[in-house]
Each structure stands twice: as C-alpha cells, then as structure tokens.
Amino acid sequence: MVRAGLTTERVVRAAADLADIVGLDSVTMSALARSFGVKDASLYSHIKNVSELRERIALLAAEEIADRFGAAVAGRSGKDALVAFADAYRTYALERPGRYAATQLQIDPALAAESAGARHKIDLTYSMLRGYGLAEPDLTDAVRLLRSTFHGFVSLEAGGGFGHPRDLGASWERAVEALHIALENWPASGSRTSGRRRTS
Amino acid sequence: MVRAGLTTERVVRAAADLADIVGLDSVTMSALARSFGVKDASLYSHIKNVSELRERIALLAAEEIADRFGAAVAGRSGKDALVAFADAYRTYALERPGRYAATQLQIDPALAAESAGARHKIDLTYSMLRGYGLAEPDLTDAVRLLRSTFHGFVSLEAGGGFGHPRDLGASWERAVEALHIALENWPASGSRTSGRRRTS
DNA sequence: CAAAAAACCTAGGGGCCCTAGGCAGAAAAC
DNA sequence: GTTTTCTGCCTAGGGCCCCTAGGTTTTTTG
Numbered sequence: 001m002v003r004a005g006l007t008t009e010r011v012v013r014a015a016a017d018l019a020d021i022v023g024l025d026s027v028t029m030s031a032l033a034r035s036f037g038v039k040d041a042s043l044y045s046h047i048k049n050v051s052e053l054r055e056r057i058a059l060l061a062a063e064e065i066a067d068r069f070g071a072a073v074a075g076r077s078g079k080d081a082l083v084a085f086a087d088a089y090r091t092y093a094l095e096r097p098g099r100y101a102a103t104q105l106q107i108d109p110a111l112a113a114e115s116a117g118a119r120h121k122i123d124l125t126y127s128m129l130r131g132y133g134l135a136e137p138d139l140t141d142a143v144r145l146l147r148s149t150f151h152g153f154v155s156l157e158a159g160g161g162f163g164h165p166r167d168l169g170a171s172w173e174r175a176v177e178a179l180h181i182a183l184e185n186w187p188a189s190g191s192r193t194s195g196r197r198r199t200s
Numbered sequence: 201m202v203r204a205g206l207t208t209e210r211v212v213r214a215a216a217d218l219a220d221i222v223g224l225d226s227v228t229m230s231a232l233a234r235s236f237g238v239k240d241a242s243l244y245s246h247i248k249n250v251s252e253l254r255e256r257i258a259l260l261a262a263e264e265i266a267d268r269f270g271a272a273v274a275g276r277s278g279k280d281a282l283v284a285f286a287d288a289y290r291t292y293a294l295e296r297p298g299r300y301a302a303t304q305l306q307i308d309p310a311l312a313a314e315s316a317g318a319r320h321k322i323d324l325t326y327s328m329l330r331g332y333g334l335a336e337p338d339l340t341d342a343v344r345l346l347r348s349t350f351h352g353f354v355s356l357e358a359g360g361g362f363g364h365p366r367d368l369g370a371s372w373e374r375a376v377e378a379l380h381i382a383l384e385n386w387p388a389s390g391s392r393t394s395g396r397r398r399t400s
Numbered sequence: 401c402a403a404a405a406a407a408c409c410t411a412g413g414g415g416c417c418c419t420a421g422g423c424a425g426a427a428a429a430c
Numbered sequence: 431g432t433t434t435t436c437t438g439c440c441t442a443g444g445g446c447c448c449c450t451a452g453g454t455t456t457t458t459t460g
Binding site: 140153160163182186187 | 347359
Binding site for chain 1: 411
C-alpha cells in the first residue's frame with residue numbers, strides 16, 4: 001500500500017490551503033484526511049487535535065505576513081510606508097481569508113514559542129510608526145488604532161458587512177488617509193472633551 | 201407530562217444569553233435543549249436549524265443595539281455624540297459578547313425582512329456624522345472607517361488580541377479622539393500621495 | 401538482515417445536526 | 431362537556447465530526 005507521506009508541515013500547509021477555500025471553520029480533520037486519501041485517525045500522529053491544527057495555520061500565516069509586511073515597508077517611510085503596509089494587510093486578508101482568520105485565534109503559548117515569528121508582525125507596525133514621532137503610551141495607542149481599523153475593515157469586508165454600493169477599495173484608501181491624518185495630528189494626552197488638532 | 205412552554209422568542213432569548221456566556225460557536229441545539237430540559241428534536245418546531253438560531257440572535261441584538269445607540273446619541277452632537285456612540289458600542293460588545301458576535305453573521309434576507317430593526321443601526325451612524333458636514337461618497341467612507349475601527353477594536357479586545365499592558369480603555373479613548381480629528385480634517389478627494397489636512 | 405521506528409490502519413465511543421413519525425396534553429368547535 | 435383538532439414534545443435513527451486504543455505494514459537504521 002502506497003503511503004501518503006504526511007508530515008506535520010505538509011498537513012498544516014494543506015489545511016491552510018483548504019481554509020482559504022472553504023473557510024477556517026470548515027477545516028476539519030475528516031475533510032483534511034479525505035484530501036490526503038487517508039483516514040482521519042492517521043492525522044493524529046502529526047497533529048494533536050483540531051485546535052492545534054488551526055493554531056498552526058495561524059503560525060504559518062504569521063510568518064507569511066511578516067515577510068510580506070516587511071517587504072512592503074522596506075525602503076519607505078511616513079505615509080508611503082503606511083499605505084504600503086495597509087495595502088499589504090488588506091491584500092493578504094482577501095487573498096488568504098482562511099489563513100487570515102486563523103491569525104485571530106488565541107494561540108497556545110507553548111506552540112507559539114516554537115515558531116516565534118508570530119510576534120514579529122506587531123514589531124513591524126511599531127517600527128512603521130516611528131516616522132510619526134510618537135512616544136509611549138501614544139505609540140501603543142496608535143498601533144492599536146491601526147490594527148483595529150485594518151482588522152475591522154477587512155473582516156467586515158470579508159463577511160459581507162458593507163452593503164453600500166460605494167467601491168470598497170476607494171473607501172479603504174480614504175480610511176488609510178484618514179488614519180495618516182490622525183497620526184500626524186495625534187491628540188495630546190487627557191483631552192477627552194476639548195479635542196482640537198495640534199499643529200503637527 | 202409538564203411542558204416546557206417553548207416559543208421561538210423564548211428559545212432565541214435563551215440562546216442569546218447562552219451565547220454571551222459560552223460563546224456563539226458553542227450555542228448548539230443540544231446545549232440549548234438541555235438548558236430547557238427537553239430533547240433537541242423538540243426545538244425544531246420553533247427554529248429551522250442552528251444557522252437560523254444564530255441569525256435570530258443577531259436580529260435580537262440589532263434591536264437592542266439600535267435602542268442603546270439611539271439613547272446614547274440623543275441630544276448630543278459632534279464629538280460628544282461620537283464619544284457616546286463609541287462608548288455605547290464598546291460597552292455592548294463587551295457586555296454581550298455572544299450577541300455581538302452574532303451581529304457579524306450573514307443574515308438570510310427573508311429572515312431579516314421579518315424584523316427590520318437591523319438596518320436601523322447603520323442609519324444611526326450616518327445621522328451621527330451629519331455634524332461633520334460630509335457629503336457622499338465621503339460620508340459612506342467615514343461610516344465605514346468608524347465601523348471598521350469600532351468593530352476591529354472590540355473584536356481584537358474580546359479575542360485577547362492586545363497583549364501590551366497599556367490600559368485598553370485609555371487606548372479606546374485615544375482612538376475615538378483620533379477618529380474625531382480625522383473626521384474634522386477629512387481628506388479631500390483624490391489625494392493618495394499628497395495628503396495634507398483641509399481647514400475643516 | 402534483524403530490530404526499531406514510523407506511517408497508516410480498524411474498531412469504537414461520544415457529541416452534534418436534523419428528519420420522520422407517534423402520542424398525549426391543550427385549545428377549539430360543537 | 432364532549433369531541434375534534436392542533437400543537438408540543440417525544441422516540442428512533444442516520445450522518446458527520448472528534449478523538450483514543452491498539453494492531454499491522456512499511457521504512458529506516460545499525
């Protein structure tokens with residue numbers, strides 16, 4: 001009987017591809033086993049359970065994302081870097097929806113330690129913001145703002161949450177510009193009721 | 201044999217409460233039936249299937265949200281309205297995580313037609329932005345920016361996506377302020393590379 | 401080539417989703 | 431007030447999924 005040649009890495013890669021096609025929730029051990037032409041029990045020597053499978057998809061995605069984002073911002077700064085970063089973010093999320101969805105999972109710390117590429121993604125966001133001259137805690141607040149808007153937009157877009165006929169790419173560009181403006185005019189601390197821009 | 205007194209509404213309400221406790225994905229027909237002390241087959245006279253159950257949770261949530269948001273912005277305008285709206289948004293999402301998660305589902309149009317309160321929520325966002333003097337398509341872009349940031353933030357927060365020790369409430373306040381600034385200095389059309397604020 | 405290790409298997413238990421069809425309590429009709 | 435009808439909940443059962451235990455066959459290794 002010819003063997004399928006399963007390894008953890010090959011299984012995870014196939015699972016990621018499957019996730020991009022049928023959605024992360026539909027990545028089941030059974031479906032994955034079928035795609036390899038083996039029985040589901042056979043997968044359990046490579047993957048502990050279905051949660052670990054999905055978390056490993058997330059780790060794979062994190063590495064790919066770090067690569068893409070790094071390439072996108074390399075040699076750019078300021079608004080150019082922001083736009084490139086943002087576009088790389090959205091492109092990845094739309095091209096690889098299953099992988100992207102996996103990145104939102106809680107990862108078991110023991111597993112995350114194996115492939116430490118996960119944290120790298122956040123670091124890139126921080127370094128991209130250097131150009132705006134923010135200091136902590138504003139820097140963290142700004143990183144959170146960017147992550148929130150990016151993640152919110154692409155997840156609403158992917159989920160069909162935007163019903164209006166207005167072109168989504170155009171709305172995205174304007175959103176990124178608006179963020180750029182917000183970063184350039186970052187509010188001074190403790191101004192919840194006043195709120196006029198500073199002179200950047 | 202004493203009956204449980206199931207109705208569609210009571211079942212959905214219990215499902216929503218269950219979702220807030222155990223998470224939307226763990227709202228199963230079996231678990232729900234157990235909570236009523238009936239067999240799962242008994243639920244199918246009130247609810248077509250588990251998808252419809254979750255969508256009905258979303259409709260319930262949409263009504264509650266419309267109420268809360270309406271109350272939050274009533275009598276306010278400009279930044280006050282934005283802050284009140286934002287805080288109402290985040291509060292609801294954190295207080296009722298299961299219901300909130302349901303609002304991100306795709307709803308069957310036939311079902312949505314029954315309880316038309318769903319669309320109301322978007323209208324509120326539009327009307328809240330009136331004060332910033334935006335015209336279409338900028339208005340839609342701005343609504344999408346707000347929805348993206350709000351949804352992104354609370355979903356990252358709920359999913360434990362923010363690891364930094366910086367206080368989340370403070371980051372939220374700054375994010376809302378930053379959005380306010382972006383709205384006041386909304387970029388002029390077609391300025392992807394220039395990008396200086398206009399004089400509001 | 402023999403032994404050890406790895407890859408894949410069968411068997412089986414438990415949970416969830418959902419359909420079909422039955423019976424008994426409650427409401428409606430007379 | 432009885433009979434009829436309706437409805438609420440039931441049992442039975444099939445399908446898919448997750449996962450464990452333990453066996454067999456292939457590959458690797460000394």
